Amino acid sequence: MSIKFLDRTEYTALSEAIPAPDVVVVGAGFAGSVVARELAQRSNKTVLVLEKRPHIGGNTYDHLDASGVLVHDYGPHIFHTESQRVFEYLSRFTEWRDYQHQVVANIHGRYIPVPFNLNSIELSFEQYKAQQMVEKLIDTYGEGSKVPIIELRNQADPLLTQLADYVYENVFLGYTKKQWGLTPEEVDPSVTARVPVLVARDNRYFQDTWQGMPLNGYTALFESLLDHENITVCTDLDACQILTFETGNQNAQSGEDEPFTAILFNDRPFEGEVIYTGPLDELCNNRFGLLPYRSLDFIFKTLPVKHVLPCGTVNYTVSEDYTRITEFTWLTGQELDVTTIMEEYPCSFEALAGQTPYYAIINDENHSHYQRYLALFSGLANFHVVGRLAEYRYYNMDHIVKRALELADELC
Ligand code: FAD
Ligand code: UDP
Numbered sequence: 001m002s003i004k005f006l007d008r009t010e011y012t013a014l015s016e017a018i019p020a021p022d023v024v025v026v027g028a029g030f031a032g033s034v035v036a037r038e039l040a041q042r043s044n045k046t047v048l049v050l051e052k053r054p055h056i057g058g059n060t061y062d063h064l065d066a067s068g069v070l071v072h073d074y075g076p077h078i079f080h081t082e083s084q085r086v087f088e089y090l091s092r093f094t095e096w097r098d099y100q101h102q103v104v105a106n107i108h109g110r111y112i113p114v115p116f117n118l119n120s121i122e123l124s125f126e127q128y129k130a131q132q133m134v135e136k137l138i139d140t141y142g143e144g145s146k147v148p149i150i151e152l153r154n155q156a157d158p159l160l161t162q163l164a165d166y167v168y169e170n171v172f173l174g175y176t177k178k179q180w181g182l183t184p185e186e187v188d189p190s191v192t193a194r195v196p197v198l199v200a201r202d203n204r205y206f207q208d209t210w211q212g213m214p215l216n217g218y219t220a221l222f223e224s225l226l227d228h229e230n231i232t233v234c235t236d237l238d239a240c241q242i243l244t245f246e247t248g249n250q251n252a253q254s255g256e257d258e259p260f261t262a263i264l265f266n267d268r269p270f271e272g273e274v275i276y277t278g279p280l281d282e283l284c285n286n287r288f289g290l291l292p293y294r295s296l297d298f299i300f301k302t303l304p305v306k307h308v309l310p311c312g313t314v315n316y317t318v319s320e321d322y323t324r325i326t327e328f329t330w331l332t333g334q335e336l337d338v339t340t341i342m343e344e345y346p347c348s349f350e351a352l353a354g355q356t357p358y359y360a361i362i363n364d365e366n367h368s369h370y371q372r373y374l375a376l377f378s379g380l381a382n383f384h385v386v387g388r389l390a391e392y393r394y395y396n397m398d399h400i401v402k403r404a405l406e407l408a409d410e411l412c
Contacts (some may be wrong), residue, residue, distance in 0.1 A: 002223075002227060003223060004231065007236060009199075020234070020270060022047065022051065023036070024048050024270070025050070028053075029224070029387065029388075030058060031058065031387030031390070031400050031403070033226055034225070034405060036049050036231055037124055037231070039273070042412045047232070049226065050238075052237060055219070057222045061074060065342060067333070068338075070334065076313065076326040076355065079210075079398070080211040082210075082213075086401045088116045090214075093225045094371065095216075099211065101206060101313070101331070102313075103310040103311065103314070105314070106319070110385065111310055112171075115146075115198040117198040117203065118198075119201050129159075143200060152167070170317060179335075187219065188362040191362065191363065213333075228256050240282060240283055242266050248261040248262075257375070259379040271401075274380075276383065279291060279387055279389045279390070280390060286351075291366065292360075294337075294346055294359040295347050296344050297357075298342050299345070303340075303341070311330060312330040312331055325342065327360075328341075360388070360389075367392070385410075386403050
């Protein structure tokens with residue numbers, strides 16, 4: 001079998017004639033595709049997936065470039081999870097390549113493992129001082145612990161203060177200013193805590209139990225996930241064009257904050273389930289203003305050598321305008337005579353044509369702004385938001401799959 005695809009023209013021609021589906025899913029990333037599959041299979045519902053991009057897979061979409069390298073169009077994606085359910089679920093749709101991601105920071109021309117760990121200390125300080133720092137870290141936090149840089153900076157001990165200052169200056173400050181346009185103190189503590197100081201001799205970027213890359217890539221995984229007789233996927237179609245919302249009382253005092261009372265699909269009332277995985281501000285014509293996001297520009301380069309980097313990713317923490325370079329052949333394990341790398345240049349999201357909102361900017365003000373949008377949908381029992389954009393959260397792939405499975409459990 002293969003996925004039932006409709007393009008925009010076929011959809012327009014058919015939408016008048018075919019019965020409305022039981023479920024409409026907006027977005028063919030992990031959030032939308034997992035819910036679509038579960039409702040199609042477990043509840044035997046007909047599901048229409050609407051995707052505005054020309055392909056499935058959301059931000060994990062990958063394809064072979066002109067040199068035969070499997071590249072990730074929207075940034076490097078490495079799968080890692082502590083959830084057995086998520087790993088076993090995805091294993092129904094892909095085999096895995098055993099891959100443990102490694103990252104080094106380029107600090108004034110020297111490669112230092114990140115997360116900054118006991119090996120990094122020994123590469124960065126002279127032997128006696130490094131040994132003292134290692135002992136002090138283990139005594140204070142215990143071997144194997146993960147210490148957020150913001151927490152380490154609060155230590156009064158002079159040796160740990162020296163270490164914290166070094167890591168802050170050389171690993172976090174420059175990178176965070178490029179990535180967010182803010183200092184590490186100005187971003188939510190959970191953001192820098194994603195990459196803590198690691199009290200261990202472990203050079204892997206992630207310590208999760210299950211890690212790897214889909215053996216044939218993410219797009220192939222999605223082709224299998226969405227391959228079900230009850231699912232139709234329509235690409236190149238922006239759901240905002242066909243999914244609209246009504247408010248019951250147009251003259252209400254609350255005006256633009258008046259919650260929606262009905263969903264219209266192709267201008268007709270729709271009572272099936274709607275799963276929305278895109279940004280909420282866009283769906284509401286930005287009526288309360290754009291939700292703040294950070295975006296990225298990517299530059300790909302193909303070079304006639306086997307490898308240019310020492311490992312999957314190099315972070316540029318004290319120099320360059322880009323934050324990091326990733327070399328895809330480390331991730332895929334492809335043995336080729338050429339290699340393709342990707343540089344990431346962060347920028348603010350202005351909703352310009354072709355720009356993608358990649359990262360929600362987590363703070364209280366933005367959370368309230370998001371909640372104002374979410375409240376518009378509070379009266380619609382058949383409208384569900386799930387996903388990194390729709391929930392305005394900084395979620396990894398495995399979090400999203402877990403949340404999508406939980407929503408499906410609820411709806412089945
Ligand atoms: P998305 O993948 O964004 O999918 C949403 C889909 O909805 C998109 O395809 C979009 O086009 C579509 N859509 C939106 N609005 C509409 C509309 N109106 N009509 C139709 N379609 C619409 N996670 C990891 O676990 N490991 C990593 O290494 C990792 N690396 C990352 C690197 C970068 C640069 C970024 C930005 C993220 C990374 N992530 C990583 C996070 C990962 O991308 C997300 O957790 C995951 O892809 C979110 O899935 P989603 O379905 O919620 O969103
Ligand atoms: N970070 C940093 N230096 C690094 C790696 C990460 O300052 O070498 C900070 C930075 O603020 C970044 C955050 O930690 O945005 C989270 O990093 P992660 O690698 O998890 O970001 P992602 O892969 O999600 O872009």
